[in-house]
């Protein structure tokens with residue numbers, strides 16, 4: 001059974017307009033959006049590439065059973081029918097200006113439960129005071145913040161956030177109510193589920209956490225080899241933990257094993273140019289704040305950093321004096337210095353420079369050492385020792401021996417060279433430079449664990465947040481503990497929730513939708529007038545190699561296998577911090593194990609929690625993943641009409657698939673390797689189309705700023721290509737299946753209008769002004785208003801569907817398009 005709205009009795013007027021009960025709960029989470037996103041991003045630190053997505057295909061004769069019936073509501077009762085007709089009439093009057101009269105006269109009114117629910121779900125956020133042709137986003141979403149009130153401390157409250165949160169709420173009710181019969185996996189008892197409940201309970205036991213107090217932090221510090229900032233605290237100084245004793249590289253290894261990643265992270269990988277060639281990838285490490293704050297050494301952030309550091313010291317029981325303040329100041333300076341060496345996210349994603357000069361991004365160990373020795377003038381250290389020290393961590397987890405010929409994948413050579421300069425004088429134990437870097441490694445690790453510590457540590461987070469954001473609202477305990485349990489047991493927690501909400505029929509319906517869109521993309525590519533023959537042949541080969549994974553890895557529904565998988569996690573029910581530490585260390589082991597596994601595609605390569613509402617496309621594995629968590633409104637509902645399904649999830653599928661041909665994706669060939677595989681003439685054509693989007697979006701304004709069209713172009717092209725392909729697939733599907741093209745009660749829309757409306761409503765949400773400015777500055781996606789404006793104004797079919805006058809914002813004279 002799905003947990004979505006299901007009418008249980010007689011419908012009434014109030015019922016019709018109060019959909020989505022889940023989001024109306026009074027108890028609201030207060031986790032800031034960024035936190036949730038970080039958590040979700042942390043989940044996906046590796047690309048998915050499994051072959052686990054084998055789903056039962058929908059049988060053709062099953063398809064029709066899913067479609068809502070158009071038989072008018074005899075079963076619902078006369079009163080409701082009358083009410084629905086009245087509502088429909090009201091809708092028709094309100095929408096009188098649209099040119100849909102002709103269509104309407106021949107359409108039947110659908111008054112099944114599902115049609116009523118779809119109408120209610122869509123009408124809920126509409127603001128009729130806004131003219132669709134002037135501001136379609138405002139029209140479709142104007143009532144969103146009233147329908148789904150934002151919670152304190154959240155910068156961006158979106159459908160993606162809300163649906164993920166709703167899934168966590170479902171998980172919470174399973175974990176917290178002590179019903180063991182709800183904790184079965186497909187009817188079987190699960191040891192792993194019992195473990196997850198214990199973990200959740202340990203997390204929720206704040207009394208135990210407070211009783212442990214600073215001891216938890218002390219154990220972490222001593223595990224990392226001590227911290228000069230807490231040397232006056234006796235407990236943190238066991239005999240062997242003098243900060244100078246352990247080499248700096250060894251400390252970093254310990255921090256990296258806990259996924260804290262100060263300075264850099266090392267992971268096994270394959271070459272970007274040849275997937276059969278194994279490599280070791282060295283990437284830049286963790287930064288405490290956003291780039292702009294560190295690069296400019298922003299005063300507000302500096303103040304927050306110092307306040308945070310001082311409070312952490314107090315919480316541990318250390319004295320804050322001039323010496324410790326001086327050291328905190330030095331750590332801040334180091335963070336600033338490291339950030340200035342780092343590349344921005346956008347810079348890191350660029351692939352054209354890699355194609356132009358691969359030797360700066362992939363090189364043998366010998367060549368990397370040569371780069372370093374050209375830079376270093378430090379007599380006491382050889383580049384070989386420095387690098388092999390740094391990657392020595394990697395073989396100790398991998399069982400791979402580093403040879404001079406080992407391929408190193410270096411995302412940012414300048415960063416590594418800068419790091420080498422920093423590390424060279426620190427290689428001698430107990431040198432001042434070594435002490436500073438060691439302290440930094442501890443500080444970075446503490447920062448990523450502080451949320452799991454007692455209240456005085458939470459106070460550090462509150463003070464920091466207050467200074468930076470002007471509010472100090474931290475996550476609610478239920479949400480915090482539920483998401484941490486999900487993070488530690490994602491396959492199990494996914495199974496617990498999804499076995500109740502997602503059926504094989506649901507998955508089959510999604511797979512069928514994906515197939516429609518995938519096929520249409522193939523056709524679109526084969527028709528693109530600007531592609532020459534050779535490029536087109538290669539492009540089609542690429543389209544054919546795109547794989548899909550829908551839902552979750554099948555294996556998660558097997559209680560026995562889950563028990564085995566989670567066998568390693570040790571949970572101490574009286575000590576959440578120790579359990580959390582253990583879960584993180586185990587997770588690291590898994591990721592390393594699977595990455596070094598002899599099988600290139602381990603079955604557990606799925607990186608995200610299945611409860612997350614999102615979808616992905618991987619450029620290197622050519623795999624699109626639709627995560628089960630997204631299979632709920634406004635993205636999907638198997639009982640809603642086809643116009644909705646194609647407009648909502650269909651355009652998301654289209655978006656992900658079009659990433660294969662966005663300004664970056666086009667450089668990846670049919671095997672997912674970087675290559676210049678387009679002819680010059682076709683590249684030129686592509687570029688002029690891309691430039692059109694860059695210019696168009698650059699003219700859009702929000703939060704007093706201009707959209708940075710070059711920065712957002714990949715996502716904009718995916719949006720535009722996505723809805724175009726989904727629309728075409730929908731048109732074709734309609735020709736073959738007209739049975740659910742009936743009129744929705746109260747909505748009175750043509751199927752085309754429902755399609756566009758479903759698309760626009762994906763991008764409803766609430767964003768604070770402050771957060772909006774941050775998004776305009778950093779996000780590679782355009783803000784929601786622009787996503788709707790850009791994609792729909794480029795489609796003449798939209799202007800036609802809503803009767804927009806030429807020259808109105810949604811019917812402009814000049815349009816951009818990739819495929820036509």
Ligand SMILES: [Zn+2]
Nearest residue numbers: 655659715718
């Ligand atoms: Zn995207």
